Amino acid sequence: xxxxxxxxxxxxDSKVSKEEKELMLGILQIEDKGSFRYQSEYExxxxxxxxxxxxxx
Amino acid sequence: xxxxxxxxxxxxxxQYGTGSLSFNTSxxxxxxxxxxxxxxxxxxxxxxxxxxxYGKELHLSDEKKALPVVTSAIVKNANVGDFIPVEVILxxxxxxxxxxxxxxxxxxxxxxxxxxxxxxxxxxxxxxxxTVEGAFENTDIKQDADADIIVKQYFDEAxxxxxxxxxxxxxxxxxxxxxxxxxxxxxxxxxxTLLDNACSRLYKxxxxxxxxxxxxxxxxxxxxxxxxxQQNTLNAAEATRKYNSDLAEKLTKEREKLDEILRGYEPxxxxxxxxxxxxxxxxxxxxxxxxxxxKRAAFIRKYIVLLSLYPRIKQTLELIKEKELAGDLPPAIxxxxxxxxxxxxxxxxxxxxxxxxxxxxxxxxxxxxxxTVSSNTSNYxxxxxxxxxxxxxxxGKFHSNLDELKQxxxxxxxxxxxxxxxxxxxSASLSNFESxxxxxxxxxxxxxxSNVIYSINNANQAIGAANVxxxxxxxxxxxxxxxxxxxLKKMDEHADICKQxxxxxxxxxNFTSIKNTIMNDMKKEIERTTWExxxxxxxxKNTFGKIEISDNYDISVYNKEGAEMTGSLSAxxxxxxxxxxxxxxxxxxxxxxxLVIDSPLGRVSDTNRENMxxxxxxxxxxxxxxxxxxxxxxxxxxxKIYTGTASVRELVLSEDENYVEGIEH
Numbered sequence: 001x002x003x004x005x006x007x008x009x010x011x012x013d014s015k016v017s018k019e020e021k022e023l024m025l026g027i028l029q030i031e032d033k034g035s036f037r038y039q040s041e042y043e044x045x046x047x048x049x050x051x052x053x054x055x056x057x
Numbered sequence: 058x059x060x061x062x063x064x065x066x067x068x069x070x071x072q073y074g075t076g077s078l079s080f081n082t083s084x085x086x087x088x089x090x091x092x093x094x095x096x097x098x099x100x101x102x103x104x105x106x107x108x109x110x111y112g113k114e115l116h117l118s119d120e121k122k123a124l125p126v127v128t129s130a131i132v133k134n135a136n137v138g139d140f141i142p143v144e145v146i147l148x149x150x151x152x153x154x155x156x157x158x159x160x161x162x163x164x165x166x167x168x169x170x171x172x173x174x175x176x177x178x179x180x181x182x183x184x185x186x187x188t189v190e191g192a193f194e195n196t197d198i199k200q201d202a203d204a205d206i207i208v209k210q211y212f213d214e215a216x217x218x219x220x221x222x223x224x225x226x227x228x229x230x231x232x233x234x235x236x237x238x239x240x241x242x243x244x245x246x247x248x249x250t251l252l253d254n255a256c257s258r259l260y261k262x263x264x265x266x267x268x269x270x271x272x273x274x275x276x277x278x279x280x281x282x283x284x285x286x287q288q289n290t291l292n293a294a295e296a297t298r299k300y301n302s303d304l305a306e307k308l309t310k311e312r313e314k315l316d317e318i319l320r321g322y323e324p325x326x327x328x329x330x331x332x333x334x335x336x337x338x339x340x341x342x343x344x345x346x347x348x349x350x351x352k353r354a355a356f357i358r359k360y361i362v363l364l365s366l367y368p369r370i371k372q373t374l375e376l377i378k379e380k381e382l383a384g385d386l387p388p389a390i391x392x393x394x395x396x397x398x399x400x401x402x403x404x405x406x407x408x409x410x411x412x413x414x415x416x417x418x419x420x421x422x423x424x425x426x427x428x429t430v431s432s433n434t435s436n437y438x439x440x441x442x443x444x445x446x447x448x449x450x451x452x453g454k455f456h457s458n459l460d461e462l463k464q465x466x467x468x469x470x471x472x473x474x475x476x477x478x479x480x481x482x483x484s485a486s487l488s489n490f491e492s493x494x495x496x497x498x499x500x501x502x503x504x505x506x507s508n509v510i511y512s513i514n515n516a517n518q519a520i521g522a523a524n525v526x527x528x529x530x531x532x533x534x535x536x537x538x539x540x541x542x543x544x545l546k547k548m549d550e551h552a553d554i555c556k557q558x559x560x561x562x563x564x565x566x567n568f569t570s571i572k573n574t575i576m577n578d579m580k581k582e583i584e585r586t587t588w589e590x591x592x593x594x595x596x597x598k599n600t601f602g603k604i605e606i607s608d609n610y611d612i613s614v615y616n617k618e619g620a621e622m623t624g625s626l627s628a629x630x631x632x633x634x635x636x637x638x639x640x641x642x643x644x645x646x647x648x649x650x651x652l653v654i655d656s657p658l659g660r661v662s663d664t665n666r667e668n669m670x671x672x673x674x675x676x677x678x679x680x681x682x683x684x685x686x687x688x689x690x691x692x693x694x695x696x697k698i699y700t701g702t703a704s705v706r707e708l709v710l711s712e713d714e715n716y717v718e719g720i721e722h
C-alpha cells in the first residue's frame with residue numbers, strides 16, 4: 001500500500017539530506033511489504049546508503 | 058488518497074444470487090442510495106462486504122442461527138453431491154490502483170435428517186489482486202494471510218463499524234473496549250503502526266550492533282605498546298650484535314697484529330707459525346663440527362621416520378611379493394611399448410630381437426590386458442615396490458650409518474682437542490718466554506693476545522646471544538603484526554558498524570519524531586473535526602461546549618459549562634456523534650475511505666434528519682457514501698436533498714422471495 005501523504009510530507013519536512021529522505025522512504029516501503037520481515041533487504045539498503053555516501057557518514 | 062468502491066459482485070450469494078451492484082464514483086458526487094424494504098437484503102449488502110473482507114458476516118442478528126451464505130433457492134434445487142461455489146468480489150479504486158478482494162467458498166450438498174438438502178462448507182479463500190492503472194500485466198495477487206494484510210491496511214476489521222456503518226447499533230460505538238481497538242486501528246490505517254514497527258526494528262538493530270561493538274573493540278594501543286617493547290629489545294639486541302661484531306673484528310685485527318709481531322720475532326717465529334696452522338686446523342675442525350651437527354640432525358630425522366614406518370613398509374612389501382607370486386600385479390613392462398609392437402608387428406622384439414609371430418602377439422595382448430584389468434591399487438603397489446625396497450635397504454644401513462657418524466664426531470673432537478692442547482702449550486710457552494730484545498716482550502704480547510682471544514670469545518658469545526634474542530623478537534613482532542592485522546580488520550568492521558549505528562539512529566530518531574507528531578496532530582485533528590461535524594449535524598447550538606478525545610481515543614462530550622454529558626446524549630445526538638467521529642477518523646487517517654451506511658437516518662427525526670442528510674451530502678462531495686434506506690427513512694425531505702446528487706436505485710424481492718431484483722446481471 002502506498003505510504004500516506006501525511007508521512008511523505010513529514011519526511012520531506014525532515015531536517016536531513018535528500019538522500020537520507022530517500023533512505024527513510026525506502027526503509028518504510030520495505031517495512032510496508034511485511035512487518036518485521038525482509039530483514040536482509042533492510043540491512044542491504046542501509047549498507048548501500050553508507051557505501052554510496054562514505055564521505056558524509 | 059481516495060478509496061472508492063466500484064462494484065460488489067455476487068455469485069450464488071444469498072438472495073443476491075449471481076449479479077452485481079455498481080456505484081457512483083464520478084467527480085460530480087459519490088453518493089449512492091439504495092432503497093429497499095426491511096427484509097429485502099439491505100443489511101445483506103453489509104454482510105456481503107464483511108464476508109468478502111473478513112470471512113464473516115458481521116451484521117447478522119444471530120450467527121449461529123443464520124442460513125448459510127449459499128443462495129437458498131440453489132440449495133433447494135441442487136442434487137446431493139453437487140458442489141456450489143459462492144463468491145463475493147469487492148472492487149475498489151485506490152488512487153491509481155484497482156484492487157479486487159475476492160472471497161470464495163465451495164459448498165457441498167448433502168441430505169439432512171429430514172431428507173432436505175443442506176450444505177457443508179469447504180475452505181474459504183481470500184484473494185486480493187492489485188493492478189496499477191494501465192499496467193494490467195503487472196497485477197499483483199496475494200492470497201490468504203498475505204491478502205489479510207492488505208485487507209487490514211484498507212479496512213481493518215477492528216474498526217469495520219467506521220466503514221460499514223450500522224445506524225441501528227450505535228450502542229456499541231463508544232464502549233471502553235472499543236477505545237483500545239479504535240486507537241490501534243487508527244494507527245494501522247494511518248500507518249502510525251508502520252512507523253512504530255520500523256522504529257522497533259531499528260531499535261533492535263541498533264542494540265545488536267552496540268553489543269557487537271562492545272565485544273569486538275580491538276586493543277590496538279596495547280598491541281602497539283607490545284610492539285614497541287619488542288622493537289626496543291630487538292634494537293638493543295641488534296646494537297649488541299653490531300657492537301660485539303665490530304669489537305670482534307677490531308680484536309681480531311689486534312690479534313693478527315700481535316701474531317704478526319710474534320711471527321716477525323725470530324726466536325718465536327716457528328712457534329707462531331705452528332700456532333697459525335693449528336688455529337686454522339682448529340677453525341676447520343669447528344666448521345666440520347657444525348657440518349657434522351647438521352648431518353646428525355638429518356640422520357635423526359630420516360631414521361625416526363624410517364624406523365617408525367618399518368613394520369608397515371615390511372608388511373606392504375610382503376603383500377606386494379605375494380601379489381607378484383599370484384600374478385595379480387601388472388608386468389614390469391612399458392605398456393606403450395607393447396601397444397607399439399602390436400601396431401607394428403613387422404618390427405623385432407626390442408629385448409631379444411626375435412621376430413614377432415602370432416604367439417608373441419597373443420602374449421603381448423595378454424600382457425596388455427593384464428595392465429588394463431589391473432586395479433589402480435595394484436599399479437600403485439608395483440610403482441612403490443622399488444621405493445619400499447630402497448627404504449628397507451636404508452633401514453638395514455642404520456647401524457653402520459650411526460657408527461659412521463659416531464666415528465666422525467670422535468675424529469672431529471680428537472682433532473679439536475689435539476689442536477686445542479697444542480695451542481695451549483704454545484701459549485704457555487710464549488707466556489713464559491724471556492725475550493732477548495727490549496722491543497719485543499713476548500710474554501707481554503702473549504698475555505695481550507690471550508686477553509684479546511678471551512675478549513673475542515666473549516664478543517662472539519654476545520653475538521650468539523644477541524642473534525637468539527633477535528630471532529625471538531622477530532618472531533614475537535610477527536605475531537604482534539598478525540594480531541594487529543586482525544584487530545585493524547575488526548576496527549574496519551568496527552568503523553562500519555559505527556556508521557551503521559549512526560544511520561540507524563538517524564532513521565529511528567526521525568521516524569519516532571514523525572510518529573509522535575502524527576499521533577499528536579491526529580488526536581487534535583480528530584477532536585476538532587469531530588466537533589465540526591457534530592456541531593453541523595446537531596440542531597442544538599447552545600448546549601454543547603466541546604468534545605475531547607483521550608490518548609486512548611475515548612470520546613467525551615461536554616456542555617458549555619464544562620460538565621461531561623456523553624451518557625446523556627439522545628439517540629439522534631449519539632448518531633450525530635458517531636457520524637462525526639467516523640468522518641473525523643477517516644479524515645485524520647489520511648485515507649479517504651468510503652462509508653456504507655445501513656439505516657443512516659433511522660433514529661433521526663425532524664430537523665435533525667435534514668441537517669444530517671445535508672451534512673452527509675456535503676461530505677459525499679469528497680468521500681464516497683453508500684446509503685441503504687428503507688422507503689420510510691427516505692422521506693420526501695431527504696429525497697429532495699439527494700435528488701440530482703445521488704444515484705438512486707431500488708431493490709425488491711422477486712415474487713418467490715428467493716432473489717433480489719434491481720441488481721445488474
